[in-house]
Amino acid sequence: MKLSPEDALATMQDLLGHVFSKPELLQEALTHRSAVSGRDPRKAKRNLPPKGSGSNERLEFIGDRVLGLLMAEWLLERYPQEQEGALGPRHAHLVSRTVLADIADGIGLSSALQISPHEEAAGIRKLTSIRADAMEALLGALYLDAGLEPARQVVRRQWGSRIDSHARPHKEPKTLLQEFLLSKGQTLPKYELLSTEGPSHAPVFRVSVSARGMTGNGEAGSKRLAESAAATDLLNKLGQGGDS
Numbered sequence: 161m162k163l164s165p166e167d168a169l170a171t172m173q174d175l176l177g178h179v180f181s182k183p184e185l186l187q188e189a190l191t192h193r194s195a196v197s198g199r200d201p202r203k204a205k206r207n208l209p210p211k212g213s214g215s216n217e218r219l220e221f222i223g224d225r226v227l228g229l230l231m232a233e234w235l236l237e238r239y240p241q242e243q244e245g246a247l248g249p250r251h252a253h254l255v256s257r258t259v260l261a262d263i264a265d266g267i268g269l270s271s272a273l274q275i276s277p278h279e280e281a282a283g284i285r286k287l288t289s290i291r292a293d294a295m296e297a298l299l300g301a302l303y304l305d306a307g308l309e310p311a312r313q314v315v316r317r318q319w320g321s322r323i324d325s326h327a328r329p330h331k332e333p334k335t336l337l338q339e340f341l342l343s344k345g346q347t348l349p350k351y352e353l354l355s356t357e358g359p360s361h362a363p364v365f366r367v368s369v370s371a372r373g374m375t376g377n378g379e380a381g382s383k384r385l386a387e388s389a390a391a392t393d394l395l396n397k398l399g400q401g402g403d404s
Contacts, residue, residue: 169190223303282359351369
């Protein structure tokens with residue numbers, strides 16, 4: 161269900177536990193660039209602002225850095241005996257597009273996004289990349305509105321169950337699949353790009369991976385993430401699960 165702009169602002173502030181002193185930052189974080197460019201088609205070729213202006217792209221940029229810093233800080237605190245070789249994979253997993261999109265789903269962020277009707281019809285609201293980018297933008301908006309502390313509170317609340325969910329550092333599904341197959345004396349998996357659809361700024365890649373006579377399928381906003389999703393699908397079919 162798509163929320164109106166007014167309901168989206170109120171709902172997100174309640175879920176975040178933060179009332180914005182600059183609500184325009186939150187509005188920007190919830191605005192996909194298609195909603196900006198689609199506001200007045202008659203002005204499409206006249207005096208346009210820079211591409212993406214008014215959308216959540218700039219906030220996504222800073223939110224990515226905010227999340228990276230806060231997660232690195234938390235991992236050092238949570239795993240004081242681990243070195244970079246173990247902390248790095250943990251960090252990469254926790255700030256990954258897949259995890260970000262899952263967090264976004266958990267707070268209902270997708271329904272609060274403002275997207276143009278054309279892109280809505282194309283289904284981009286469901287894309288991992290769109291949901292993940294919006295989550296980063298939300299953290300960026302929190303940081304710019306009130307500093308690191310509110311962003312830190314949201315990160316620790318929303319990522320709390322995930323940071324402790326693996327006794328060992330996380331491994332990417334493609335790595336897990338390869339290691340499993342090699343341990344069984346099997347040949348390496350074969351990945352195949354099935355299709356690429358959607359607009360250039362929000363493509364959808366569909367990938368398959370085959371091994372041991374079975375096939376896994378994945379779909380995402382980048383080829384790498386689609387391959388990871390396909391590997392997870394195949395690991396599940398092989399009875400291995402997708403996490404370390």
